[in-house]
Amino acid sequence: MKTHVKDLPDIELQKRMQQGDRHAFDVLFHRYWKRLFAYAYKIFNEAEVCEDIVQELFISLWNNAPQSNILNLEAYLLRAVKYRIANHIRSLKFERAQLDIIENIGAPTATVDDIEYKQLEANLMEKVQQFPPKCREVFMLSRFENCSNAEIAQRLNISVHTVEKHITHALRLLKNNIGTWNITFIVMGLFL
Template sequence: MAADVRLSSLKEWDDDQVLSAMSEGNRLALAELYERYWYVLYRVAFQKTKSSEMAEELVQDLFVQLWQKRASLTVRRVDSYLFGALKYSVIDSIKSRIVHEKFQEYQQFFAPQVDSSTEDQLAYSDLLGTIETELLKLPPKTQEVFRMSRFEGQTIPEISQKLALTDKAVEYHLSKALKLLRTQLRDYSFVWLLISFGQL
């Protein structure tokens, strides 16, 4: 009965009351916030990404993170918080997509074609070997973070969540990897630009 009362009364509560209930573990409160804001958030995300699938994913991820951080949230205005968080998610998503596209361009441009000379194939293999060799000099966690970020195009929040690290820790691992590769890939300046593209 108590759940029924809460469900019926949530519609009449203001955002702060609903957020407070959610922070105490009330899933119905989360559903109510989602119902109030998902569409306007989706429209903003769609305008920026031009992708309905990506927009839906960003909004869903936003509310998942809202629930996961419910106990530690400090929010003055719910709408400002949600739109602010969405803004950074959209930026990270676009940067991730650009990095992925640029790396694909690099692969298409530099990968030897079927009729390439043996010399070109060896040069390409040497380049890949150099990258892999240098990465292996790094701690396993740093390698993993770097690969997820630069080769898989995942964002810092995504990596943080999947590896149970803070955003700062992810940034530290990326910085560590980039510092090493910056020195070792001096002869491959174009490749280095692609790898470092999108660095925070």
């Protein structure tokens, strides 16, 4: 009697997936998607973010299938969801910390030299131009056009989670290249 693909154990489906069998991947996706989403939602109560995390996990699973060596797929997927949510929460905390710094600093005083400020601003723009294209576009919309993350996501047809990742990445790049004080000062000045 012939066994249907959907009835195969995970390990067999993984082997087929490693050989490029899209149907085996689809079976695993349907087998685990709801459970992983429910688990993610239990940890982080934002449906859209949880959907993105689970989808990105499955994309990664498919893209890395040829070289993967997962012994217990269910345990691996649950750990991966938990890890990705932890990373998302960390990135949110980093972004919020940067925003708190910006909000808590007053306007530049009269003692700040306009020439120095213009040099810092030019340095910022130079660094922003070096960002990856999508990251630059998201950052410009967020910081220079004052668009919300939801507006940016809708405008660029990407998820809010992806917008948050781009902004976090942009702020890290600026922090590493300009320094925390200078970036805070420049970005604060751009909002005034």
